[in-house]
Amino acid sequence: MSKILITGGAGFIGYFVAEKLSQNPENQITVLDNLSRGCNDKEFETLCAKSNVTFVQGDLTSQATIDDISRDYEYIYHLAALVGVKNVKDAPDRVLSVNIRSTLNLFEAARSFYRLRKIFFSSTSEVYAGTFMHFAVGVPTSESVPLAVSDITSARSTYAISKMCGESICFSYGEKYQIPFVIGRYHNVYGPRMGWAHVIPEMYAKITNNAELTVTSPGHSRAFCYIDDAVEFTVRLTEHYQTEGEIFHIGNPTEEIRIKDLVKLIARVMNRQVFVETGRDMPGSPHRRCPDTAKAERRTGYRANIALEEGVKKTYQWYQSRLDSYEEGR
Numbered sequence: 001m002s003k004i005l006i007t008g009g010a011g012f013i014g015y016f017v018a019e020k021l022s023q024n025p026e027n028q029i030t031v032l033d034n035l036s037r038g039c040n041d042k043e044f045e046t047l048c049a050k051s052n053v054t055f056v057q058g059d060l061t062s063q064a065t066i067d068d069i070s071r072d073y074e075y076i077y078h079l080a081a082l083v084g085v086k087n088v089k090d091a092p093d094r095v096l097s098v099n100i101r102s103t104l105n106l107f108e109a110a111r112s113f114y115r116l117r118k119i120f121f122s123s124t125s126e127v128y129a130g131t132f133m134h135f136a137v138g139v140p141t142s143e144s145v146p147l148a149v150s151d152i153t154s155a156r157s158t159y160a161i162s163k164m165c166g167e168s169i170c171f172s173y174g175e176k177y178q179i180p181f182v183i184g185r186y187h188n189v190y191g192p193r194m195g196w197a198h199v200i201p202e203m204y205a206k207i208t209n210n211a212e213l214t215v216t217s218p219g220h221s222r223a224f225c226y227i228d229d230a231v232e233f234t235v236r237l238t239e240h241y242q243t244e245g246e247i248f249h250i251g252n253p254t255e256e257i258r259i260k261d262l263v264k265l266i267a268r269v270m271n272r273q274v275f276v277e278t279g280r281d282m283p284g285s286p287h288r289r290c291p292d293t294a295k296a297e298r299r300t301g302y303r304a305n306i307a308l309e310e311g312v313k314k315t316y317q318w319y320q321s322r323l324d325s326y327e328e329g330r
């Protein structure tokens with residue numbers, strides 16, 4: 001039997017990791033979340049009703065929550081964080097304090113976890129934003145390129161900085177206290193439950209309400225990864241016996257697409273006509289971003305295989321009945 005802690009398990013990726021792991025009755029899973037973004041909806045209730053899943057509402061920045069975490073977990077998936085442009089704009093101080101403190105608290109606690117096999121730390125492609133701005137790096141980009149901060153004075157940098165600090169905590173605590181960890185840098189994961197503050201769900205709402213759309217950064221290209229593929233990589237990298245102390249990209253590089261073409265694809269899936277007007281380029285947003293995932297593929301024997309159109313369709317099936325709840329930025 002494996003005892004597993006999933007932080008941020010009421011959110012997007014955490015929920016699906018919990019859902020997958022809960023299918024094995026040998027796994028005993030605790031989901032820890034403060035519900036600041038994640039929600040206690042019907043799907044989450046169903047997950048928590050399983051006999052091998054327990055939900056703990058707690059805040060990883062609070063010492064009381066940390067003290068209550070039992071010391072006998074074997075695997076920890078650390079997915080809790082404050083994410084999204086709105087948080088970065090409105091509360092960059094909280095992005096730094098929540099993301100750094102929660103990781104620091106977890107690793108401090110992990111010093112006394114006596115059965116620990118691996119902590120998975122969720123990092124992001126955003127750590128490359130400064131690198132892309134100032135250095136010529138190849139695309140698809142490998143994990144080995146150096147990281148850079150483009151503008152330390154900008155609130156926009158806080159999310160990437162908080163994740164760089166998280167990675168540094170992994171390496172410094174890992175080495176000093178022999179805490180086994182693996183870092184996954186997610187690249188544009190999408191799917192049901194991801195909230196509204198991402199291009200794909202936002203487009204479902206905007207295309208429903210408008211025949212004409214002004215698209216920001218229309219010529220920029222990204223590679224999107226469906227949640228099932230991201231979860232498969234996450235679990236395989238965490239359970240693999242030879243991933244300790246390493247960084248891996250998690251993504252799907254096979255269908256890099258320009259944002260304006262993505263909008264057209266979404267409209268097609270929704271069976272709608274939309275006229276796309278060219279908006280301004282978002283300052284600081286890299287022109288291209290696409291991960292080299294060869295390292296994760298070699299190690300896990302897995303390759304992302306859900307086509308973009310199929311993933312966009314599945315995601316739309318989930319969002320279609322929830323369009324009334326659209327809230328910009330949430």
Ligand SMILES: NC(=O)c1ccc[n+]([C@@H]2O[C@H](COP(=O)([O-])OP(=O)(O)OC[C@H]3O[C@@H](n4cnc5c(N)ncnc54)[C@H](O)[C@@H]3O)[C@@H](O)[C@H]2O)c1
Binds near residue numbers: 012034037
């Ligand atoms: N979705 C992506 O494409 C993507 C890309 C790069 C990195 N990531 C990283 O993956 C992880 C999961 O992302 P997501 O998209 O599922 O985000 P999410 O917002 O859906 O999930 C994060 C969860 O953490 C919880 N949380 C926040 N602060 C907490 C705290 N102090 N204590 C306990 N719980 C707390 C929230 O309530 C939420 O349920 C994050 O670390 C994020 O930075 C995601």
